[in-house]
Amino acid sequence: MIPFLRKRMISSAIPLFCVVLGVFFLARMTGNPVDLYLPLSATAEQRAEFSAAQGFDLSIPAQLWNYLVDAAHLDFGTSLRTGQPATEMVLDAFPVTLQLAGVTMLLAITGALLVGSLAAYRPNSLVDRIASLLSMTAASIPDFWFAIMGVLVFGVSLGWLPTSGTLGGPEIWILPVATLLIRPFGVLVQVVRGSMVTALSAPYVKIARSKGATPQRVIFGHALRNAVTPVLTVAGDLAVGLVNGAVIVETIFGWPGIGKLMIDSILQRDFAVLQAAVLLTAVTIFALNILVDVCHALTDPRVRLAVPA
Amino acid sequence: MPREEPTTADTTAGASADTTADVAAADTPGTSAAGALDDPAADTAGMTAAGTAETAASGTATGAGRAPHRANWWRMLGRDRAAAVAAVVLSLVVLVAVFGRLVIGDRAQRQDLDASLRPPSLGDGVYGLFGTDVLGRSVLARLVDAAATTLSVAVPAVLCSLLIGSALGLWAGYHGGRRESVALRVADVILSFPSLLIAVVVLYVFSPSALNIVLILAVARIPVYLRTARAEAAELRSRLFVDAARTFGTPARHIIHRHILPIALPTLLTVATLDFCFVMLTESSLSFLGIGIQPPDVSWGLMVAQGRQYLQTAWWITVLPGLAIVFTTVSATVLAAWVRMATDPAQRWRLTLPTKRRGASAAVPPELIP
Numbered sequence: 001m002i003p004f005l006r007k008r009m010i011s012s013a014i015p016l017f018c019v020v021l022g023v024f025f026l027a028r029m030t031g032n033p034v035d036l037y038l039p040l041s042a043t044a045e046q047r048a049e050f051s052a053a054q055g056f057d058l059s060i061p062a063q064l065w066n067y068l069v070d071a072a073h074l075d076f077g078t079s080l081r082t083g084q085p086a087t088e089m090v091l092d093a094f095p096v097t098l099q100l101a102g103v104t105m106l107l108a109i110t111g112a113l114l115v116g117s118l119a120a121y122r123p124n125s126l127v128d129r130i131a132s133l134l135s136m137t138a139a140s141i142p143d144f145w146f147a148i149m150g151v152l153v154f155g156v157s158l159g160w161l162p163t164s165g166t167l168g169g170p171e172i173w174i175l176p177v178a179t180l181l182i183r184p185f186g187v188l189v190q191v192v193r194g195s196m197v198t199a200l201s202a203p204y205v206k207i208a209r210s211k212g213a214t215p216q217r218v219i220f221g222h223a224l225r226n227a228v229t230p231v232l233t234v235a236g237d238l239a240v241g242l243v244n245g246a247v248i249v250e251t252i253f254g255w256p257g258i259g260k261l262m263i264d265s266i267l268q269r270d271f272a273v274l275q276a277a278v279l280l281t282a283v284t285i286f287a288l289n290i291l292v293d294v295c296h297a298l299t300d301p302r303v304r305l306a307v308p309a
Numbered sequence: 310m311p312r313e314e315p316t317t318a319d320t321t322a323g324a325s326a327d328t329t330a331d332v333a334a335a336d337t338p339g340t341s342a343a344g345a346l347d348d349p350a351a352d353t354a355g356m357t358a359a360g361t362a363e364t365a366a367s368g369t370a371t372g373a374g375r376a377p378h379r380a381n382w383w384r385m386l387g388r389d390r391a392a393a394v395a396a397v398v399l400s401l402v403v404l405v406a407v408f409g410r411l412v413i414g415d416r417a418q419r420q421d422l423d424a425s426l427r428p429p430s431l432g433d434g435v436y437g438l439f440g441t442d443v444l445g446r447s448v449l450a451r452l453v454d455a456a457a458t459t460l461s462v463a464v465p466a467v468l469c470s471l472l473i474g475s476a477l478g479l480w481a482g483y484h485g486g487r488r489e490s491v492a493l494r495v496a497d498v499i500l501s502f503p504s505l506l507i508a509v510v511v512l513y514v515f516s517p518s519a520l521n522i523v524l525i526l527a528v529a530r531i532p533v534y535l536r537t538a539r540a541e542a543a544e545l546r547s548r549l550f551v552d553a554a555r556t557f558g559t560p561a562r563h564i565i566h567r568h569i570l571p572i573a574l575p576t577l578l579t580v581a582t583l584d585f586c587f588v589m590l591t592e593s594s595l596s597f598l599g600i601g602i603q604p605p606d607v608s609w610g611l612m613v614a615q616g617r618q619y620l621q622t623a624w625w626i627t628v629l630p631g632l633a634i635v636f637t638t639v640s641a642t643v644l645a646a647w648v649r650m651a652t653d654p655a656q657r658w659r660l661t662l663p664t665k666r667r668g669a670s671a672a673v674p675p676e677l678i679p
Contacts, residue, residue, distance in 0.1 A: 015498040026514050133391075136646075140586050140638035144597045145613055145631035148620065152628075156621055237500070244505035248594060262506075263598055266513045278510060285502070 008293055012286040019282045023275050024067050071279070077272035081265075086276040089261065094280060097250070097257035101242045104177050108184040109235055116192025117219045123197055131189060138186030143245050147179040147252045164254040176253045180245045184238040191234045192227065199223040229300050236292035240285050385651055392647035395640035402637050406460040409453035417454035418605060421445035426623045440625040442616065448626060451607055452633055458608045462522055463589045469527035471581045474534025479565050479573065481535070482542025489539065496532035504529040504591055512600045522601055526588050537580050541573035575652030582645035586638040593634055609634050 034051050042050070051057055058066070070076065076086040119131035154175065155163035161171055199205065200223050208222050247259035254260070258277050265274040386393050416436060424445040430437055436447035481492035499507075508525045515521050542565070545551060554564050593610025595601030602608040604615075609630040616626030 015494075018498065023510075026510065136642045137635075137639050140590070140635065140642050142590050142593050142597075142610070142613075142631060142634050142638075144594060144610070145627075145634065148613065148617060148627055149631070152620055152624060240500075240503055243503035244591075244594065247505055247509070247598065251598065262509060266509055266600065269513075271513075274510070274513065278506065281506060282502070 004297065005290070005294070008290050012290065016282060016286055020068070020071055020279065023278060024064060076276035076279070079265075079273045080270050081268055081273075086272040089273055090258065090276045090280050093256055093258045093261045093277075096255055097243075097246050097259060098284075100176060100180065100249070100255065100257060101239065101246060103173070104180040104242065104245075105184065105235065105239055107177065108181055108188055108238070109231075111181075112185055112188030112192050113224065113231070116189045117196050117224065119189070120193045120196030120200060121215065121219060128193070131193065135186040135189035135193075138182045139190070140186075141182055143179050143183060144248045144252065146182055147175065147249060150175045150178060151252070164252070176249045176255065179249050179252075180242060183245065184235070184242065187238060188231065188235060192231055195227040195230045196223060199227040202226070225299060229296060232292055232295050232299070236288060239288055243281055243285075382651065386647070389647055391643050395643040395647070398636055398640040399644060402456060402633075402640075403460070405453055406456040410457055413450045413453050416447055416450035417607065419446060419450075426619065428623070429625050439629055440623070442623070442626050443619060448612075448629060451612060452609070452630060455607045455609045455612055455630065456633070458519070458602055458606055459589060459592065459610075462519055462526070462592050462602070462608070463585055466523045466526040466530070466588050466592075467581055467585050469523070470530040470584070471534055471577065473527070474531040475538045475570075475573070475577050477531070478535040478538025479542045479569055482539035483546050483561060483565050483569060485543065485546065489543070492535060492539065496535045499529065500532045500536075502529075505594060508591065508595055509598075509600060512595070517595075517600050517603060519602065519606070522592060522595065526591060529591075530584055530588065533580060533584060534577060538573055538577060541576060542569050545569050545572060575649070578652070579645050579649040582641055582648060586641045589634065589638060 034047050034056055056063065074087050076090075078084065079086050079089055082089065115131055115135075119125075119128040122128060150161075151163045154161040161175055162168055196219075200218075202223075205218060205223055208218050213221070243259065246257055247263055249255065250257040250260035251263055258281065262274060262277045265271070265277065386396060413436075421441070422445050424437075424441050425443055427437060427441045427445075429440040429448075436449055439448040439452065441447055442451070477492055481489045504526070507529050508522070511525050512521060546569070551564060551568055554568055559567075592601055592608065593613070596608045596610035597614045599614065602611050604611070612630035613627050616623065616630070620627055
């Protein structure tokens with residue numbers, strides 16, 4: 001396991017370095033980075049002062065070196081909006097998104113395993129067809145629209161749930177989590193169903209059935225562990241995609257997470273914060289990919305054996 | 310996946326052997342993830358081939374070799390009610406997008422402050438059917454105009470990524486070795502970023518024009534086709550007919566074009582249909598966030614965003630464009646499932662039966678994911 005982890009971390013360090021470089025060059029590709037960092041209304045003096053303070057008058061290699069040293073110290077400059085250090089703002093916002101995404105993925109995976117297995121147990125039955133249709137629809141509903149409809153029905157018309165905000169009891173979680181949930185749930189049900197259909201037609205399942213094992217034991221004891229590998233991969237990719245959803249959900253429901261921070265920094269041209277947020281998201285995603293690979297190794301001995309070679 | 314040649318026990322064994330080899334040979338973690346992603350498709354293929362070997366053999370034997378008659382396609386579409394409805398909805402959307410602007414003229418932009426926020430009614434003529442927005446513009450006319458904008462972003466983006474991604478993937482998969490691992494690694498890097506995040510950063514630096522959105526979405530989706538095409542080509546390169554072609558000295562590009570592409574194409578087209586939904590949803594999200602299509606142009610996502618502040622008084626401005634998105638994407642998903650079955654010789658026979666007697670159909674491929 002340790003050599004595997006070490007190898008995996010080294011191999012993800014290279015793309016991560018590319019991201020850091022990419023952000024640097026993106027900021028210089030369109031010409032003067034001062035245009036990028038400062039709001040459009042900045043005066044000429046402000047621009048000159050900012051340029052000198054940030055070292056934009058140095059040569060490109062010198063700037064790159066400073067940038068890399070700062071990035072290694074987690075220093076991405078200060079926000080133009082609030083004057084706070086960008087790193088601090090990003091680290092404040094991060095746990096909110098992480099909680100939201102964590103709850104969502106947990107619910108999506110548990111729910112999809114249950115519904116998908118149920119649908120796969122009797123292929124083409126009524127349950128199966130309803131589950132397929134619902135999951136297909138769930139995977140193709142635009143999340144922002146779903147959120148707005150949720151607000152319209154449950155917030156405005158019925159008044160059961162708050163329309164936005166993070167103050168209050170557990171009910172504030174319902175609409176944001178439901179919005180984030182629909183797409184991963186819809187996709188995962190289809191993946192679980194597909195791989196469970198495969199697993200349930202394997203000879204060992206026939207043997208288990210002929211020995212008189214209960215349906216629950218056949219599904220959860222025998223088939224699921226073999227069917228879970230593709231589900232893990234897709235769940236990992238969906239968790240990456242949750243960042244897309246988080247941007248939408250946090251904007252609509254006013255949650256102070258990293259998605260809202262990114263959109264706000266874009267709309268108010270706060271590049272330092274955007275840069276820190278993008279890099280932190282990238283690091284999280286690479287960590288997540290490693291976690292998915294570890295789970296693969298834990299559930300599938302073939303992967304575990306193949307890796308150290 | 311079962312190919313055009315008759316399905317035999319040999320190919321089934323071959324497919325599952327390949328799958329095992331794929332997992333076992335995954336020495337680098339990057340390829341391990343990609344290999345695992347390809348697995349369900351291969352597994353499913355093995356399963357269907359095994360489960361329906363007897364029935365499929367007869368079905369494939371008649372269907373193989375020659376292209377199916379055109380009338381068969383229509384009949385198969387007619388048999389599947391959901392797919393037929395989906396096809397009708399999609400053709401309607403395409404027709405509206407292509408010819409709609411000729412019919413409505415400048416109605417989508419024509420303001421009439423006296424007619425502000427009128428609810429949908431049958432009494433106000435065709436353009437009042439879906440009500441008006443706050444500036445008195447006809448929501449129906451705007452929906453038609455937005456259909457054209459939405460499709461003019463989604464279709465070029467899907468075509469670009471389909472062409473580039475498939476070409477690279479087939480090339481990498483056929484040659485294998487270092488070319489394959491470099492291509493896969495690049496795909497992994499692009500795919501490990503949320504597409505919205507890439508779009509957001511690039512649209513921050515460059516201006517949010519329709520062309521930029523098309524380019525970003527195309528680049529963000531290339532890896533999906535690259536992975537699929539690579540998996541197909543890597544499996545096909547060891548087939549007998551490819552070996553035969555190679556023995557006769559056929560150049561690699563001809564082998565890819567004549568022997569590998571035709572077999573991989575149905576899968577790639579299915580992925581493209583599913584991807585169309587994804588691209589459409591991303592474009593709507595971007596427009597909704599205010600960094601996609603910019604006014605005075607209008608897209609369905611932008612209409613939802615514009616109607617949001619009048620949600621309590623005028624629900625139709627927000628609800629209708631959202632419904633338009635849902636109908637289009639759900640139709641594309643349903644049709645993609647049908648196309649996948651119809652273009653797969655080993656599964657096509659199912660479509661000639663009534664829905665109830667079809668048995669277990671294959672799963673939706675994981676390429677659906679962002």
